[in-house]
Amino acid sequence: MNALAERFAPRDVGSYFVYTHEAHPGENYPHHTSWEQKLRHARDLRDKLGVSRTILVDSLDGACHRAYGSMPNMSWIFNRRGVPVYKSDWTDAASLENALLYFLDVLARRRAGERLAPFRVQRLDYRNHDRDAFYRGLERAGRKAVEEFKTAGL
Amino acid sequence: MSDQDLLRAYNYASFTRENVLPWLNFTAAPPLGETAPDFPLWRLDGTPTCLKSVWSRHAYTIIEFGSVT
Numbered sequence: 001m002n003a004l005a006e007r008f009a010p011r012d013v014g015s016y017f018v019y020t021h022e023a024h025p026g027e028n029y030p031h032h033t034s035w036e037q038k039l040r041h042a043r044d045l046r047d048k049l050g051v052s053r054t055i056l057v058d059s060l061d062g063a064c065h066r067a068y069g070s071m072p073n074m075s076w077i078f079n080r081r082g083v084p085v086y087k088s089d090w091t092d093a094a095s096l097e098n099a100l101l102y103f104l105d106v107l108a109r110r111r112a113g114e115r116l117a118p119f120r121v122q123r124l125d126y127r128n129h130d131r132d133a134f135y136r137g138l139e140r141a142g143r144k145a146v147e148e149f150k151t152a153g154l
Numbered sequence: 155m156s157d158q159d160l161l162r163a164y165n166y167a168s169f170t171r172e173n174v175l176p177w178l179n180f181t182a183a184p185p186l187g188e189t190a191p192d193f194p195l196w197r198l199d200g201t202p203t204c205l206k207s208v209w210s211r212h213a214y215t216i217i218e219f220g221s222v223t
């Protein structure tokens with residue numbers, strides 16, 4: 001996602017990360033009980049996990065996250081007027097890139113004089129399902145996160 | 155739900171079906187094509203900003219939601 005952000009920044013595409021709750025709380029990253037703790041975890045995302053995009057932190061009660069559906073790793077694309085043009089219940093760089101190329105082309109077509117009207121489309125995209133990488137992420141949170149995920153069966 | 159109950163429920167201590175599933179509500183999220191709701195957000199130094207000030211800076215803006223875990 002960092003690479004995607006860097007690639008599209010020159011084309012006036014901003015890329016931000018909104019820090020939510022801990023989806024899989026564990027010994028190393030327990031559930032949030034204070035604002036300072038949430039800020040500390042969010043800084044770790046930058047300092048330890050290398051997220052280079054601007055990280056913004058949601059309120060402790062997750063007002064923004066909840067209003068947008070509370071999915072643990074969703075992504076949205078907004079236009080300059082705050083209208084969402086893409087929403088995905090999971091984050092996938094290839095899916096986002098595909099969408100961005102389309103929407104940037106829309107701007108180019110409008111600049112060229114085409115009259116375009118929006119319509120809604122639903123589509124099923126596909127992502128790599130890397131189970132090992134997922135479990136490595138859980139282990140980062142702690143053994144508790146791994147065991148709880150196995151038990152929950154989700 | 156009281157504010158304290160909301161804080162505890164949203165920041166659940168354990169990943170269980172009962173704790174997680176009630177929050178997953180993507181179908182009720184803001185629709186495409188209509189102005190989305192604005193919310194306050196904070197930078198890592200604790201200074202305030204908001205969604206609107208973010209999306210208004212660019213032709214398009216990607217917002218990824220998530221956490222370390």
